[in-house]
Amino acid sequence: MKKILPLVTIALVFALALPLFAADPLPSWNDTASKKAIVSFVEKVTKPGSPDFVPLPERIAVFDNDGTLWCEQPLPVQAFFALDRLKALAPQHPEWKTSEPFASLLKGDLKTALASGKRALIQLLMATHAGMTTAEFDQIVKDWIATARHPKTGKLYTDMVYQPMLEVLAYLRANGFKTFIVSGGGIEFMRPWAERVYGIPPEQVIGSSIKTKFEMRDGKPVLVRLPEVNFDDDRDGKPIGINQHIGRRPIAAFGNSDGDREMLEYTKAGGGARLCMLVLHDDGAREYAYGPAQGLPASKGGTFTQALYDQAKQQGWTVISMKDDWKKVFAFEGK
Amino acid sequence: MKKILPLVTIALVFALALPLFAADPLPSWNDTASKKAIVSFVEKVTKPGSPDFVPLPERIAVFDNDGTLWCEQPLPVQAFFALDRLKALAPQHPEWKTSEPFASLLKGDLKTALASGKRALIQLLMATHAGMTTAEFDQIVKDWIATARHPKTGKLYTDMVYQPMLEVLAYLRANGFKTFIVSGGGIEFMRPWAERVYGIPPEQVIGSSIKTKFEMRDGKPVLVRLPEVNFDDDRDGKPIGINQHIGRRPIAAFGNSDGDREMLEYTKAGGGARLCMLVLHDDGAREYAYGPAQGLPASKGGTFTQALYDQAKQQGWTVISMKDDWKKVFAFEGK
Numbered sequence: 001m002k003k004i005l006p007l008v009t010i011a012l013v014f015a016l017a018l019p020l021f022a023a024d025p026l027p028s029w030n031d032t033a034s035k036k037a038i039v040s041f042v043e044k045v046t047k048p049g050s051p052d053f054v055p056l057p058e059r060i061a062v063f064d065n066d067g068t069l070w071c072e073q074p075l076p077v078q079a080f081f082a083l084d085r086l087k088a089l090a091p092q093h094p095e096w097k098t099s100e101p102f103a104s105l106l107k108g109d110l111k112t113a114l115a116s117g118k119r120a121l122i123q124l125l126m127a128t129h130a131g132m133t134t135a136e137f138d139q140i141v142k143d144w145i146a147t148a149r150h151p152k153t154g155k156l157y158t159d160m161v162y163q164p165m166l167e168v169l170a171y172l173r174a175n176g177f178k179t180f181i182v183s184g185g186g187i188e189f190m191r192p193w194a195e196r197v198y199g200i201p202p203e204q205v206i207g208s209s210i211k212t213k214f215e216m217r218d219g220k221p222v223l224v225r226l227p228e229v230n231f232d233d234d235r236d237g238k239p240i241g242i243n244q245h246i247g248r249r250p251i252a253a254f255g256n257s258d259g260d261r262e263m264l265e266y267t268k269a270g271g272g273a274r275l276c277m278l279v280l281h282d283d284g285a286r287e288y289a290y291g292p293a294q295g296l297p298a299s300k301g302g303t304f305t306q307a308l309y310d311q312a313k314q315q316g317w318t319v320i321s322m323k324d325d326w327k328k329v330f331a332f333e334g335k
Numbered sequence: 336m337k338k339i340l341p342l343v344t345i346a347l348v349f350a351l352a353l354p355l356f357a358a359d360p361l362p363s364w365n366d367t368a369s370k371k372a373i374v375s376f377v378e379k380v381t382k383p384g385s386p387d388f389v390p391l392p393e394r395i396a397v398f399d400n401d402g403t404l405w406c407e408q409p410l411p412v413q414a415f416f417a418l419d420r421l422k423a424l425a426p427q428h429p430e431w432k433t434s435e436p437f438a439s440l441l442k443g444d445l446k447t448a449l450a451s452g453k454r455a456l457i458q459l460l461m462a463t464h465a466g467m468t469t470a471e472f473d474q475i476v477k478d479w480i481a482t483a484r485h486p487k488t489g490k491l492y493t494d495m496v497y498q499p500m501l502e503v504l505a506y507l508r509a510n511g512f513k514t515f516i517v518s519g520g521g522i523e524f525m526r527p528w529a530e531r532v533y534g535i536p537p538e539q540v541i542g543s544s545i546k547t548k549f550e551m552r553d554g555k556p557v558l559v560r561l562p563e564v565n566f567d568d569d570r571d572g573k574p575i576g577i578n579q580h581i582g583r584r585p586i587a588a589f590g591n592s593d594g595d596r597e598m599l600e601y602t603k604a605g606g607g608a609r610l611c612m613l614v615l616h617d618d619g620a621r622e623y624a625y626g627p628a629q630g631l632p633a634s635k636g637g638t639f640t641q642a643l644y645d646q647a648k649q650q651g652w653t654v655i656s657m658k659d660d661w662k663k664v665f666a667f668e669g670k
Contacts (some may be wrong), residue, residue: 057536134578178538191582201392202582203513203538212578214571214597221600223578230579236549243469243547243558244565245580247526247537262549265556 025171027327028164034277034325037318038168041275045251046175052273054251056176061252061275062242062263063169065183065190065207067302068256068279069198071160073288074151075110075300078189081144085128093127102127125186126227130210133222134188141192155332158197162279163331165254169198172252180204180250182242184234184259188225206245208233238263256281257302264317276317280304283322286329360506362662363499369612369660372653373503376610380586381510387608389586391511396587396610397577397598398504400518400525400542402637403591403614404533406495408623409486410445410635413524416479420463428462437462460521461562465545468557469523476527490667493532497614498666500589504533507587515539515585517577519569519594523560541580543568573598591616592637599652611652615639618657621664 029035044052045059066072086096086105096102101120104113114120132140150160169179181190181200187207194200209230212223233241239262242250253260253267256279264276281290281304290299293309312319322329364370379387380394401407421431421440431437436455439448449455467475485495504514516525516535522542529535544565547558568576574597577585588595588602591614599611616625616639625634628644647654657664 057530060538187579187582195392203395203580205582209579212575214574214601220604221574221597223574239549239556239558240547244522244544245538247522247540262556266549269555 025174026164026167028167030325030327032321032325034318034320037275037277038171041252041273042171042175044273054272058248058251059172059175059177060180060246060248060250061172061177062180062182062206062246062250062254062267063165064255064257064260064263065181065185067281068254068260069161069165069169069181070157071150071162071287072302073281073290073299076185077157077160078185080148080151080157081141081189082124082128084144084148085140086124089128096127122229126210129186129189130225130227133217133224134212135222137188137225138192141189145193153330155330158193159332160330161197162326163328163333164326165279166198166331168254169200173199177252178204180206180242180246182233182238182253182263183207184232184237186210187233206233206241208237234259236262239266242266251275253277254279257304258308259302261308261311265315268315268317276312276315277320278304278308278312278317279320279322280309281322282324283326283329285323286333287322360509361499361502363502365660365662367656367660369653369655372610372612373506376587376608377506377510379608389607393583393586394507394510394512395515395581395583395585396507396512397515397517397541397581397585397589397602398500399573399590399592399595399598400516400520402616403589403595404496404500404504404516405492406485406497406622407637408616408625408634411520412492412495413520415483415486415492416476416524417459417463419479419483420475421459424463431462457564461545464521464524465560465562468552468559469547470557472523472560473527476524480528488665490665493528494667495665496532497661498663498668499661500614501533501666503589504535508534512587513539515541515577515581517568517573517598518542519567519572521545522568541568541576543572569594571597574601577601586610588612589614592639593643594637596643596646600650603650603652611647611650612655613639613643613647613652614655614657615644616657617659618661618664620658621668622657 026035026038044050045054047053063069066076083105086102090096090106096106101113101123105124145158149156172179179200181194183190185207187205187209190207191202191205194205195202211226211228211230213226215222215224231237231241238260249270250267251270252275253264254277255264268274268276280293281288282296283289289296291304292298293304293306309319361370361373379385380389382388398404401411418440421437425431425441431441436448436458440459480493484491507514514535516529518525520542522540522544525542526537526540529540530537546561546563546565548561550557550559566572566576573595584605585602586605587610588599589612590599603609603611615628616623617631618624624631626639627633628639628641644654
């Protein structure tokens with residue numbers, strides 16, 4: 001008996017410990033520097049007694065959405081949503097046939113429609129995103145996202161999310177992090193599906209917004225969406241939005257474009273261990289190749305400039321190469 | 336042996352079950368209708384299979400702060416903070432000696448100073464709450480709240496929190512609720528101490544705010560507080576703020592004044608089991624007596640009108656009588 005007990009104990013210890021070591025939390029990542037940066041950061045900040053240990057409530061990680069968590073090409077998903085809404089609403093708006101940018105948009109001529117720049121985009125957003133209650137808009141988004149499909153892959157947009165990033169979200173949460181979206185996209189466009197797709201609840205979604213008005217309709221209080229910009233959650237808006245919504249500086253930040261620069265700067269400046277990462281879209285075969293950093297083609301969507309790339313190298317941010325660092329981009333690959 | 340085992344099991348079951356039943360989660364509440372309303376609501380929404388069952392992510396409870404979680408008399412705490420800041424900054428602002436509302440405020444003549452109403456209040460807030468970085472303001476609030484004392488009791492303001500409400504916060508959280516503050520007070524005035532005092536982390540504090548600006552100072556990114564209102568989280572601002580920050584309708588809401596009416600209406604309108612409660616300050620002996628509902632004296636601070644009281648009765652909201660429902664108002668009582 002004396003000899004057997006320790007053996008049983010050792011066997012038990014191995015049996016219990018094995019799953020912890022055997023399960024790779026990031027199976028869609030190659031064993032390159034990017035994966036190592038993530039794992040070593042998480043181990044450092046979660047190890048009690050480590051000089052880099054971060055208490056649970058301060059483990060805040062922020063993620064851009066378009067191009068960081070899901071595909072933003074050939075257009076950001078919300079643009080497809082707006083165009084579909086415009087077509088659906090067109091019969092009620094005969095005047096759109098003769099007024100820009102609507103006439104060109106309805107003909108599918110985005111180039112002419114958006115030639116005037118941001119103004120046309122805001123007109124499109126206001127015409128398609130305002131005028132209903134927040135509850136109605138929530139349902140409109142849910143209905144659309146349940147069926148709308150990516151023009152190239154034919155997949156649901158919610159299947160066009162990056163499998164490696166889903167693993168990072170889950171890995172961070174398993175280590176006590178609260179994960180937030182901080183996106184230039186519409187806050188109420190993301191919330192209806194972010195919990196199901198990313199495991200991120202509505203109160204942890206930060207984005208651009210329009211103003212709302214409290215109103216009684218048939219004796220019931222509702223919030224009506226107004227055609228007026230409330231907050232632009234891009235560039236310097238990202239740290240401002242983080243401060244407004246979270247009120248605490250993140251210790252990890254993930255982006256993929258110049259619009260994320262200030263968010264990464266703000267995260268990095270906090271002192272202590274920090275993880276700042278940028279996704280470089282250098283995989284034209286499995287997704288899209290665009291930059292223009294590192295000689296990649298320019299893009300209509302997110303813009304990863306060479307200046308941002310150089311700043312990343314200089315400040316110790318990690319650039320994720322989709323081509324080299326990711327075993328798999330989408331969950332549906334190879335199925 | 337056959338008889339002993341079941342006995343041991345029964346004893347074990349009792350030993351394990353007893354603490355669950357024995358511990359009253361709301362020991363500072365009398366056994367009146369208010370306490371029963373809280374307990375019966377929590378039991379209903381947390382019981383699997385119950386028609387009123389609410390899944391974990393949807394268990395959202397919102398609390399007003401001034402007059403609901405802590406004392407707002409003879410003035411809201413943030414007003415004392417602003418006045419102390421004004422005195423501290425006065426040597427750098429000799430012009431305040433001859434310009435209103437500052438001259439009267441520095442003399443302690445609030446009546447003259449605030450005669451012009453909201454405009455004077457905003458001038459006071461901007462002069463004392465803007466111009467520094469968010470990190471600097473956080474420290475200023477922490478330093479002040481660590482030592483400033485209530486003029487009547489001589490207690491720290493953070494000891495002037497209502498013990499029964501601390502118990503409700505803890506009870507709800509123990510039952511899977513996320514608890515949020517939704518206050519007309521400054522979001523960045525509450526965050527520096529809300530986690531320590533209420534167990535509510537910064538990302539669950541919603542309040543009024545001023546605009547901020549992202550800026551590089553000595554190569555470090557900071558957010559500078561600007562003398563410009565960003566959001567007024569009072570009355571119809573409360574449901575708007577809830578939608579902006581939480582993006583989900585609460586199932587429980589606690590307030591104490593007309594400024595909370597829309598928040599309670601919005602919470603109640605969601606359908607399903609709802610808990611809407613209003614604290615009535617009818618205990619002049621242990622705290623302050625003010626309304627003017629139910630013939631209580633009018634107040635400079637929060638206003639609980641008779642119309643709000645009547646609406647509460649009509650809509651099935653519960654009015655908490657501090658005098659009758661609370662065994663104890665403050666933790667320091669009887670010590």
